Amino acid sequence: MGMILGKITVETPKHEVLQSTNEYEIRKYPSSVIAEVTYDPTQMNGNKDGGFTILANYIGALGNPQNNKAESVAMTAPVVTQSKAEDVGEKIAMTAPVVTKEQRGGVAEGGEKKMITMQFILPDKYKRVEDAPKPLDERVVIKEEGERKYGVVKFSGVASDGVVKDKVEGLRIALEKDGYKVIGEHLLARYNPPWTLPFCRTNEVFIPVE
Template sequence: MPKVLIAALALALAAPAEAEMYRGTETPDYKVERKVGGSELREYGPTVVAEVTVQGSRSGAANAGFRVLAGYIFGGNAAQEKIAMTTPVAQVPQGDITGGEWTVRFTLPAGSTLATLPRPDDPRVRFLQTDARQMLVTTFSGVPTQSALETALASLKADARTAGLTVAGPPEYMFYDPPWRMPWSRRNEVALPVQ
């Protein structure tokens, strides 16, 4: 019996850490407020992000933006400092989802501040301190095709309407896994800022 109690205690103590890590990589901290249909209403804390705006199709812009931001965190900065990779890689359309301009964003590790980040070598990289915010989020596995993202977004908007939530900005597409991970084990999310 004591072994069962010890195991239960170990799981309980480990649970909070799971919300901040995904497959060993840091993720933004959030609290699930409640379930809304097939979605979660989450409260995210303030974060510091690095972002770049790029042109192209959604997948082309994701790749281009990732390369620019990866260059920064892998030492492409005035201090030649390597910064830990976090997940997810986020992508926000600037206008219609089928448009050609996208902001690609990395959340920087906990403890990062605008004052202490090294200056990027690439002037397209910019930094932003986000405020705490509420997001309605749906999660799905598989390859994040245009069709899959549109289906997830439509479901999310329906959940927001059903719950009486007001959408307060454009969708955010979040990708947690590298492209070589098998599709059925990938974590993708679509989020809407809500009030």
């Protein structure tokens, strides 16, 4: 019942709030270890969350853990997803952080293919890549993200493309008005499972800043 009503019962990333306004927070996140998968949504029947099952299998959320230690890894929140454009034929860079964003699959104008990267942030006990069990599925990449700083806005409801776009634009304007330099693309973080009532869901848009 708690999760249906939006209660977050799993570990969330530690962070420091550097500034809080009526419009946003500035947060600093320490280094963390993540598991990520990058995929073409056109190969997943257009499902923007098509990487979830791959990552869930790695940690053992859907059955036996698909890693070299057969070690169950605790689920954390949020699930992070980011869409990005890649030149067709080029190798996909595995360096982008993630949260959730709608996107169009297939080849876009200008010969670019839209790709999606989804990440699970591993529990804090995994301090280094070497500490985490090795995935059996080669599509899963384990890597470390260094310290980073974001402007963040929180909202409830369904994180549709239109809602996310409005939140991103509003956050970007507010940050630039206050003198922050935006240094990357936005991320969308979702903290609740799909069965949580929409008005009880917690979502956040992140924009990296200097």
